[in-house]
Amino acid sequence: MNEKTLDLKVEIGGVVLKNPVTVASGTFGSGREFSEFIDLNKLGAVTVKGVSSAPWKGNPAPRIAETYGGMLNSVGLQNPGVEKFIKNDIPFLREYDTKIIVNIAGKTIEEYCDVAEKLSHADIDLIELNISCPNVKEGGVAFGTDPHMAREVTKEVKRHSKHPVIVKLSPNVTDITEIAKAAIEGGADGLSLINTLLGMAIDIHKRKPILANVVGGFSGPAIKPVALRMVYQAAKAVSVPIIGMGGISTGEDAIEFILAGATAIAVGTANFRNPKATMDVLDGIKEYMISNGIKSLNEIRGII
Amino acid sequence: MNEKTLDLKVEIGGVVLKNPVTVASGTFGSGREFSEFIDLNKLGAVTVKGVSSAPWKGNPAPRIAETYGGMLNSVGLQNPGVEKFIKNDIPFLREYDTKIIVNIAGKTIEEYCDVAEKLSHADIDLIELNISCPNVKEGGVAFGTDPHMAREVTKEVKRHSKHPVIVKLSPNVTDITEIAKAAIEGGADGLSLINTLLGMAIDIHKRKPILANVVGGFSGPAIKPVALRMVYQAAKAVSVPIIGMGGISTGEDAIEFILAGATAIAVGTANFRNPKATMDVLDGIKEYMISNGIKSLNEIRGII
Amino acid sequence: MKEIKHAMIQENRMIAPGMYSMTLQAEDIAKLAKPGQFVNLYCKGEARLLPRPISICEINKEEGTINLIYAVVGKGTGEFSQLEEGDTVEVLGPLGNGFMIDENKKKHIVVGGGVGTPPLLELVKHLKGEIDVYLGFRSYPILVEDFESLGARVHIATEDGSVDFKGNVLELMKKENANGDIIYACGPKLMLKAVSEWAASNDIPMQVSLEERMACGIGACVGCVCKTKKKEDKDWQHRKVCKDGPVFWHTEVIWDE
């Protein structure tokens, strides 16, 4: 067994990714900056940062705080709006042989649908419906914590989208399976989890929160145990493909998520410490497969 | 300003602790083992491991897994039962000039009440009602995630307890303030938070979960941002004293919790890395106070 | 008061593929330690909070040193393997109860499997009488000359047959008609379970040293339990490997897992 004989392909919503490695939305821009560090052709997909119908300014700075083994962000989905995104970023990404997953944001069901509609005519592969951003007051997080709203927004976005829709779930809930099932009832073609936990850090010298927004989204290796548990629970509860993420920075981490039931995995915060993290994760997955005689990840996916 | 002039006293449910430092239940036994490393007289209180009405065997091993900057445990509240505890551990602890907080566990409201009742005749200071253990299937966690049940169990335990009752909350909920308020409605004299997050780790070589119980309680420095955020939210929502915990291992960490609104703080997982962690935290608090000219923590508590 | 000490490393070298021997300057531990006890080693890497329990392989009370032998199986032991002479490592010990040595026993069977072998070396130094040491390894035996230089007869099994008998240690014991008044064993649980059954059927008392994942190592967290039942007990108990063990009588241990 060697690299050539490995079957790394995975399918999500009818779209085939050449390998299970993508990036976590918001940690990779639209790939332009990272294309100077890695060959984007080697990624299963690029998941771009969240885009909304109109341009969003995001939250005030400071937006970043470091925590033990992790970080907080309160970017708040700053983005130039879907039209500029389509014009500037899709042609760039289409130069590469990789799938394009577009993460979409909205404050109302109408706004979500509007982005989905505008993307229906764009040359992309999958939509990732972000109902879980902790950094946006209106909508955002409520859609991700209330099963009824999760179902409704998914249903409406599905109606307006020509592309398959993955729903991205928030970990800040009592029962992840309840929201996962609601998204499936709404017609989700797949699930992504987890988005960031809600966290906080305080500057004890200034005696105020480090983030201007007070609280922020908590990500990085520190959160992996929660992410893995939720992917495991969701994979047991539903049968659509899952993109697992939360603290993945090595091939071993990725294998944990696949054993827990993830179809694909996304590398997020790790990109900031190591711009080649995606490649290290991909290589690590291959090494594990080779040294364990695994030809396809189907042999081990969700066996736990 | 020097150590002597600092006023470190805090009050919870009418009980005065000489300083705000206690330990997180389950990480310190009943203090016997740690009494070989530190002078228990120096602690504001010792919070003992959870005790139940009858002896509990706990979960099968392995019960411990290490994660990035944290750990998982699935001890499952193994304990010899409240009667043995009263007989063996209270006389030992009473030799020290420190308050005794007894963490109580149950599978039904009746069991909780039974422990509280038995402790009413014992020489202890406070009861910490654990409605948040993720490692016990029956009761345990449901009491901590359902506001109605949280209120009911608090109310009943209050009726059966001669001692003030602190309610210990679970972080595995969508809205911590809802549960916090329910506990207050039930008559809680204080709140403790957070208990462990629910997490998981997988052994990719054996291809199974590391913990025999599959999932476990996630603690340590990694979880601090979630703990701090929840203490902040709870402190804004209610006005009873809060014991803050979750990842505290330095005086700086403790100050963050106090700025967020905690009255006292507990050191948990840090004890495993450093058996003197409680003393380091206490010294760190004092240093911060001295170098910032703070005479009493009341000056900075909850100012954020 | 007890405390974690910074111990100076006198030596840290590879003795077999993936297997290292570390000698620590640790007077207080050397003074108190008994065979079968262990120490907690703490990692420098901030991602790794929990101590690594490692058995004491040799105790040199005169020099004030202890020797540890460890396999590199993960990040913590990987980190230890990078330490050099003169570096320090944080260590706490001695921990646990150690083997109970009965001076009346004259014919000893000592059984070690893989990295379960090291603590048996110090044990053998304390045994009087005839000693048969049965050791099982995957491919690379360790400590063989050390046991021999103590006057013990050493019998070796390797899984792949690279050295001496091909097979597991119990098969070797059976083949060589092992016999004695008492057995001391340390190694993988499945091996201990098999030897325990053999000991029971041959009516030889046996002490086993167990391993379990630990958090505190000092008996406070109740993380490291094994299922046990004493003769006089009606019901089984979860007891702590770090404090009530790591050494138990084999009849106390419930092997069902």
Added chain:
Amino acid sequence: MKEIKHAMIQENRMIAPGMYSMTLQAEDIAKLAKPGQFVNLYCKGEARLLPRPISICEINKEEGTINLIYAVVGKGTGEFSQLEEGDTVEVLGPLGNGFMIDENKKKHIVVGGGVGTPPLLELVKHLKGEIDVYLGFRSYPILVEDFESLGARVHIATEDGSVDFKGNVLELMKKENANGDIIYACGPKLMLKAVSEWAASNDIPMQVSLEERMACGIGACVGCVCKTKKKEDKDWQHRKVCKDGPVFWHTEVIWDE
């Protein structure tokens, strides 16, 4: 392809209380770097994931080295201060845009506050004409001789009056009737804001180098923004300090925070 490099440390020494100077062997960075750019330094401590942005203080293209001057303010810079000659540190750069040098300007005002001073040294090496350097510190001035040896006139303010003028740097500039064709400034935001107001009222163009908490340092995460508004824009924008800056025209920056 770009990549994080392991750079060898040639020197790392304290130059003032809590202030260090580190020289790195980093050919690729030295080759490309311009004044005002910065590098990401990465921590070894596993608890600290994010890079520490540090301005390039001096660039030596012949030797292939860069010099950084940093204050120890937390765990990351604390870790850096412990590194020794011969150690390596992971570094990425050069990052950001750097100062825009206009050859037509002949009379330069350079304003530095505290640890905002270092990037101005390399800048001054590239300026032609008359140069007045105004520096403000709490107590301990740094780099004074370095600026002087480049032919600049150096004016110093210290908050506690321990050296030269007692007060802040703007007070000093006013006292000395600072004047010139252009201002380059780096330091605390409040200082920059004050100098910006002075520059506006004196109608002198000014470039400011900003700081913000960063995650990626390469423009991908949109973490490090500042509020800006270009003349031609109707509305203000959040722009990235790491990629669109750290140097901005002072009129672009909205100072209201």
